[in-house]
Amino acid sequence: MREDLFQATQDLPIPRAEVFAFFSDPANLQRLTPPWLHFQIETPTPLPRGEGAVFEYRLRVRGLPIKWRTLIEAYEEGHRFVDRQIQGPYALWHHTHIFEDLPEGGTRIIDRVRYKVGWGIFGRIVQALWVRKDLETIFNHRKKVIAEVFARPE
Numbered sequence: 704m705r706e707d708l709f710q711a712t713q714d715l716p717i718p719r720a721e722v723f724a725f726f727s728d729p730a731n732l733q734r735l736t737p738p739w740l741h742f743q744i745e746t747p748t749p750l751p752r753g754e755g756a757v758f759e760y761r762l763r764v765r766g767l768p769i770k771w772r773t774l775i776e777a778y779e780e781g782h783r784f785v786d787r788q789i790q791g792p793y794a795l796w797h798h799t800h801i802f803e804d805l806p807e808g809g810t811r812i813i814d815r816v817r818y819k820v821g822w823g824i825f826g827r828i829v830q831a832l833w834v835r836k837d838l839e840t841i842f843n844h845r846k847k848v849i850a851e852v853f854a855r856p857e
Contacts, residue, residue, distance in 0.1 A: 706795060709816040709835070711842040716809040717853045723781050723802045725852065726812070729758060734852075737844040740764065754778040757789070764792065765833065794821030812849070814842065 715722055725731055729750040736742040744750070745759040756775040763769065771791035778784045781802065788796035801813040820826035820834055 706817055706819050707830070707835070709814075709818065709838045709842070711814045711846065713812045713846050713849060714805060714809060715812065715849070715853050716855070718808075719802050719804050719810040720781055722810040722812065722853070726800060726802070727752065727778075727780075727784060729756070732760075735845045735848050736762075737841055740841070754784075758786075764837070793818050794826075795819040 729744070729746075729752065733742055733744060741761075741763040743761045745761055746757070751757070752775075754775055754777060758773050758775075760771040760773075761768065762771065769792050772789050773786045773791075773796075774789050776785050776787050783799060783801045785797065785799045787798075795818055797817040799813075799815040801811075801815065803811040803813065805811055816838065818834075820830045822829065
């Protein structure tokens, strides 16, 4: 099965250091995840940080219980980090989080997800019917939450 790419971009009028600090705190992942996924972090606290950190999650996708384990395989303070699924529903899940300064000030967040569904013909059907749409819905929710988190009173 071929690899797919999903990308989302969001600009914020907030300094990169502040935005990166929020995203690099694994406790904030639950806040960024839509409630309909029933997302739970199962890794005991205090949560690890940085390259080599492993996280375990539990969620429900279309009613199906899923266990998911990810590894932070790259971490560049203030600039980017990469999480890769090491156990879960995908044949490949490789999520790069990039944080760039905007010329006029503020931060551009770029999420680049390379993924493969797997499961042969069944996976191709699932991909066509749900996966891409679900990713768009999840990242739209995330974009809304991020805008709320970083809203500045005028």
